[in-house]
Amino acid sequence: MNTPIQQNFLNLAARAQQALQQRANGHRIVIQVGSATCEHAAGSNEVLEEFRKHVAASQREDILLRQTGCTGRCSREPIVGVMIPGQMPVKYERVNRQMVHEIFTTHIQKGTPLLKHILDGPVEKVARYELLVCGSARCGWRGQKLRGPLGEKLQAAGLGPDEVRVTAASCFGACGADSAGVSTHILVRPDKVLYRVQNDADLDEVIREHLVGGRIVERLRVKAEPVSQEFFELYGDVAFFNRQNRIALRHNGVIDPNSIEEYFHYQGFLALAKALQHQPDWVVDEVTKSNLRGRGGGGYPTGQKWRMGAEAKDPVRYLICNADEGDPGAFMDRSMLESDPFNVVEGMLIGGYAIGAQRGFFYIRAEYPLAVERIENAIRQCREYGLLGKKILGSDFDFDLEIRLGAGAFVCGEETALIHSIEGERGQPRVRPPFPTQSGLWGKPTVINNVETFANVPVIIQFGADWFRRIGTAQSGGTKVFALAGKVTHTGLVEVPMGTTLQEVVQEIGGGSPGGKQIKAVQTGGPAGGCIPAKWLDLRIDYDTLNKAGSIMGSGGMIVLDESDCMVDIAKFFVKFSEDESCGKCTPCREGTKRMAEILDRITTGQGTLEDLDRLERLARLIKKSSLCGLGRAAPNPVLSTLEHFREEYLAHVTQQRCPAKRCVALVRYEINEPKCVGCTVCAKNCPVECISGARREPHVIDQLRCIKCGRCFEVCRFNAVNRL
Amino acid sequence: MSIRTDNWEQVQATAEAALTPAIVEYIAQCRQSCEPASHLIGVLHKVQSHFGYLGREQLDAVAQLLQVPAAKVAGVASFYHFFRLQPRGQFIINVCLGTACYVKGADRVAQKVMDELGITWGETTKDGIFTLEGSRCLGTCGLAPVIMVGNEVHGNVTPDQVPVILDKYLEKARKGSAA
Numbered sequence: 001m002n003t004p005i006q007q008n009f010l011n012l013a014a015r016a017q018q019a020l021q022q023r024a025n026g027h028r029i030v031i032q033v034g035s036a037t038c039e040h041a042a043g044s045n046e047v048l049e050e051f052r053k054h055v056a057a058s059q060r061e062d063i064l065l066r067q068t069g070c071t072g073r074c075s076r077e078p079i080v081g082v083m084i085p086g087q088m089p090v091k092y093e094r095v096n097r098q099m100v101h102e103i104f105t106t107h108i109q110k111g112t113p114l115l116k117h118i119l120d121g122p123v124e125k126v127a128r129y130e131l132l133v134c135g136s137a138r139c140g141w142r143g144q145k146l147r148g149p150l151g152e153k154l155q156a157a158g159l160g161p162d163e164v165r166v167t168a169a170s171c172f173g174a175c176g177a178d179s180a181g182v183s184t185h186i187l188v189r190p191d192k193v194l195y196r197v198q199n200d201a202d203l204d205e206v207i208r209e210h211l212v213g214g215r216i217v218e219r220l221r222v223k224a225e226p227v228s229q230e231f232f233e234l235y236g237d238v239a240f241f242n243r244q245n246r247i248a249l250r251h252n253g254v255i256d257p258n259s260i261e262e263y264f265h266y267q268g269f270l271a272l273a274k275a276l277q278h279q280p281d282w283v284v285d286e287v288t289k290s291n292l293r294g295r296g297g298g299g300y301p302t303g304q305k306w307r308m309g310a311e312a313k314d315p316v317r318y319l320i321c322n323a324d325e326g327d328p329g330a331f332m333d334r335s336m337l338e339s340d341p342f343n344v345v346e347g348m349l350i351g352g353y354a355i356g357a358q359r360g361f362f363y364i365r366a367e368y369p370l371a372v373e374r375i376e377n378a379i380r381q382c383r384e385y386g387l388l389g390k391k392i393l394g395s396d397f398d399f400d401l402e403i404r405l406g407a408g409a410f411v412c413g414e415e416t417a418l419i420h421s422i423e424g425e426r427g428q429p430r431v432r433p434p435f436p437t438q439s440g441l442w443g444k445p446t447v448i449n450n451v452e453t454f455a456n457v458p459v460i461i462q463f464g465a466d467w468f469r470r471i472g473t474a475q476s477g478g479t480k481v482f483a484l485a486g487k488v489t490h491t492g493l494v495e496v497p498m499g500t501t502l503q504e505v506v507q508e509i510g511g512g513s514p515g516g517k518q519i520k521a522v523q524t525g526g527p528a529g530g531c532i533p534a535k536w537l538d539l540r541i542d543y544d545t546l547n548k549a550g551s552i553m554g555s556g557g558m559i560v561l562d563e564s565d566c567m568v569d570i571a572k573f574f575v576k577f578s579e580d581e582s583c584g585k586c587t588p589c590r591e592g593t594k595r596m597a598e599i600l601d602r603i604t605t606g607q608g609t610l611e612d613l614d615r616l617e618r619l620a621r622l623i624k625k626s627s628l629c630g631l632g633r634a635a636p637n638p639v640l641s642t643l644e645h646f647r648e649e650y651l652a653h654v655t656q657q658r659c660p661a662k663r664c665v666a667l668v669r670y671e672i673n674e675p676k677c678v679g680c681t682v683c684a685k686n687c688p689v690e691c692i693s694g695a696r697r698e699p700h701v702i703d704q705l706r707c708i709k710c711g712r713c714f715e716v717c718r719f720n721a722v723n724r725l
Numbered sequence: 726m727s728i729r730t731d732n733w734e735q736v737q738a739t740a741e742a743a744l745t746p747a748i749v750e751y752i753a754q755c756r757q758s759c760e761p762a763s764h765l766i767g768v769l770h771k772v773q774s775h776f777g778y779l780g781r782e783q784l785d786a787v788a789q790l791l792q793v794p795a796a797k798v799a800g801v802a803s804f805y806h807f808f809r810l811q812p813r814g815q816f817i818i819n820v821c822l823g824t825a826c827y828v829k830g831a832d833r834v835a836q837k838v839m840d841e842l843g844i845t846w847g848e849t850t851k852d853g854i855f856t857l858e859g860s861r862c863l864g865t866c867g868l869a870p871v872i873m874v875g876n877e878v879h880g881n882v883t884p885d886q887v888p889v890i891l892d893k894y895l896e897k898a899r900k901g902s903a904a
Contacts, residue, residue, distance in 0.1 A: 038878075
């Protein structure tokens with residue numbers, strides 16, 4: 001017997017399903033093109049247009065052209081997926097207009113995938129089957145141990161690597177409390193079947209029946225669909241993705257972000273219906289038990305914050321989603337808002353119910369126009385379906401959402417400043433307590449959470465707190481999304497369980513440093529974080545471990561720095577950022593960041609003294625202690641962490657007037673190495689100030705007095721004859 | 726010109742003349758909501774997206790119509806980086822100065838733009854076509870270094886590509902003025 005709420009939910013889901021079926025009428029082949037700010041920048045709009053023309057010209061009516069969000073694989077965009085029933089889904093990278101023609105004529109018309117353009121390829125052959133074996137440490141590496149014998153068994157059954165590919169994947173999240181450590185999971189692509197395998201006999205049966213015979217082994221099949229199965233079905237062959245654990249980003253690149261019907265199709269709003277059938281208290285308890293901590297950077301336990309909001313005296317309460325993603329180098333919130341907006345909206349609905357709020361606000365930065373558009377659309381569609389407004393799903397819960405725009409102030413990421421900004425004031429923080437959970441927006445109890453925090457809520461409710469907690473560490477449940485960028489081969493969004501090592505993220509998923517340069521440090525947490533030296537790469541990522549290392553989790557920016565990056569210069573970059581963004585309310589931050597920047601300027605131009613280093617350190621500690629809000633208190637972190645781990649670089653600048661990374665312009669010098677110079681005149685032609693002289697076929701000379709040290713000659717010389725000293 | 730009368734009809738007419746009917750309508754809607762003053766930033770966004778910047782006249786008009794002190798409007802407009810108080814060029818060149826872009830050489834790209842156009846941060850070219858600005862982070866770090874011209878983002882930009890990109894927009898500007 002269904003409860004009325006359950007029945008209302010099922011009716012809506014059925015309505016969505018019907019709309020989807022009408023839309024998919026007769027379509028067999030699906031072409032999907034990525035659509036997000038980053039995809040557009042890479043040219044995905046032109047690609048979509050070109051596909052549209054081709055589909056129209058071919059007069060085929062069995063092709064569905066659809067848009068999805070972004071998977072977070074920015075450096076390979078635009079990404080195009082081609083799904084033909086019964087075949088492995090194929091994704092192409094860096095697609096342009098010319099390739100569209102090739103893909104259409106060769107793959108779609110003739111059925112032959114273009115191997116050289118495949119995402120993270122090229123591959124030699126698309127295998128008939130691919131087995132993704134769970135390689136998660138949590139199951140005691142059972143999957144890992146299985147892979148050796150599995151290869152032998154496949155060989156014995158006459159299935160070579162061309163036929164069946166075996167890949168290690170991260171956790172599918174399919175283990176219940178009973179099956180963890182006993183069995184392992186294998187996903188068979190493209191048939192979308194997940195098996196739970198316990199022993200050799202099970203394995204033999206899967207190979208014999210399914211891979212050779214083509215019959216699904218129902219006995220071993222996992223009936224329930226685990227959280228990231230759709231994602232793995234589509235992207236499981238890509239090494240960058242299959243070592244990740246996609247929970248908050250599970251729909252990115254899978255669903256159409258503009259369609260509430262598709263979100264329903266992927267079990268959307270199931271968690272909301274479940275929550276509404278329980279008391280708000282139950283929801284708060286679940287979130288508390290899940291060990292979910294604030295993903296905005298502070299790491300405050302979300303359940304505890306909700307509890308305070310729910311227990312506030314005033315019945316008028318507000319909920320805010322902080323989407324003022326201001327950290328340079330972080331873009332996971334943008335990606336979630338643009339690629340899976342309904343998930344964040346559902347998270348807010350559940351949060352609103354839990355704390356008893358009537359109104360919710362999205363505070364989104366104005367620099368993200370597409371995210372604003374997608375959330376606006378999501379709110380509109382939710383209202384149409386009665387998921388926002390009065391008596392949601394027939395319960396007594398009334399809730400509505402509004403969007404408020406930021407206007408480019410980093411400090412508005414701070415809770416109290418953000419509240420002022422929504423109120424239409426200057427975004428300046430105030431002293432806490434009272435905390436916003438007691439007195440926030442318009443003096444009412446207000447709970448503020450980050451986008452990623454809300455994105456995790458629906459899965460916690462749907463799959464249970466115990467499941468979520470087991471993914472992370474003892475102190476912190478679930479996964480964290482990082483925006484991996486800088487000097488690393490594969491850049492993009494990486495979602496891994498809490499407790500994963502930096503090494504795994506940077507080397508295994510990120511592919512290490514391109515060009516074989518030595519990685520020097522990893523910067524986490526943006527301007528409020530610090531630099532973790534390469535020797536600590538085996539650090540397990542968690543709020544507490546990063547704090548101990550002198551950095552912070554922050555919102556998840558992760559910038560890899562190599563030997564050509566000067567750590568003093570990096571510290572200066574962040575301090576100048578904080579100086580610029582300081583709101584000016586309290587003196588330690590306003591004046592302190594300015595003085596720190598001045599000292600760093602002196603050091604990077606070779607005018608620093610040893611006393612400057614002491615002064616810098618003392619000042620940094622003082623600012624940390626005495627600033628009003630998080631911005632000021634964290635602003636010295638980049639300085640303190642680099643002073644601690646890379647003091648020798650500071651000393652080289654101060655005592656030898658030398659920049660070891662050869663990055664600080666004032667301290668480098670360009671000279672021509674006479675024996676190597678063939679007199680090709682390329683450097684002289686490219687010099688913007690014409691300070692290089694010399695006859696043709698004779699060694700050239702740089703006039704040091706006129707040289708502006710732009711480094712152009714160093715870049716253009718094909719004979720390595722220009723030395724940077 | 727600021728408003729120098731306390732006759733409300735005149736004040737209202739002057740204020741409405743300084744804005745567009747759509748913005749006036751939006752402000753009227755905001756006045757209907759529970760906290761009208763909280764929509765100040767939203768109104769300023771609308772004004773800037775239409776006029777390209779927030780002029781003195783527009784700020785006064787917003788203050789009058791939204792019934793918020795002019796000092797507060799000016800305070801808010803000058804606090805946030807996103808708001809401009811001076812007119813800008815037809816195309817805004819936004820060089821991303823985020824961390825990822827910085828380590829991948831955004832400074833050299835910016836320098837090339839400055840050399841090509843003869844302007845520095847915050848300045849507009851004499852022909853009124855380009856304004857150069859720096860942005861905190863455009864959120865497309867995977868494509869670093871990134872510049873945004875108008876609403877279009879260009880990724881993996883090298884200094885050598887800068888003249889080609891600028892030419893494209895010069896061409897657009899020329900076509901626009903010819904039409």
